[in-house]
Amino acid sequence: MPLNLTPLTDLRTRILTATADEATESILAPAVDRCPKATGALAASGKVVTDADALIVYVSFGANDDSGTNGAPTNAYAVRIEEDMELRHTNGQAGFLKSSVDEAQPGFAERVAGRVKR
Numbered sequence: 822m823p824l825n826l827t828p829l830t831d832l833r834t835r836i837l838t839a840t841a842d843e844a845t846e847s848i849l850a851p852a853v854d855r856c857p858k859a860t861g862a863l864a865a866s867g868k869v870v871t872d873a874d875a876l877i878v879y880v881s882f883g884a885n886d887d888s889g890t891n892g893a894p895t896n897a898y899a900v901r902i903e904e905d906m907e908l909r910h911t912n913g914q915a916g917f918l919k920s921s922v923d924e925a926q927p928g929f930a931e932r933v934a935g936r937v938k939r
Contacts, residue, residue, distance in 0.1 A: 825934075833873075836933070837873055839933045839934075839937045840871075840933050841869050841934050843929065843932050843936060844880055845869045848869075849868070849880050849921075851924065852882070855913055855914050855921065856917045856918075857911075857914065857917070859910075863882060864909065866868035866881075867882045873930075878896055882899045887902050903917060913939050932933040
């Protein structure tokens with residue numbers, strides 16, 4: 822008799838959804854607020870990505886499109902804007918994503934578990 826793995830598949834889906842929801846609320850939203858906004862294109866490119874096969878959820882900024890300054894792709898400068906602490910921004914800050922991740926880290930797993938239990 823074959824095993825019914827549907828409950829495990831359902832749990833996996835609930836965990837991924839809960840993780841993506843928590844990442845959106847506790848990482849993406851603050852990172853967008855802190856992101857430098859010369860044009861707003863980099864902040865608008867922020868997203869939560871779920872790879873169900875690899876069981877990965879991550880927050881990403883930058884896109885390979887023409888939405889950046891002078892039509893440049895935002896992924897061309899996303900890393901520099903995030904990591905170069907020497908750059909000065911009139912609004913926003915370098916390290917916008919890292920600081921959001923650092924603040925969300927304590928209790929993240931517990932908040933995801935709480936979402937799964939609902």
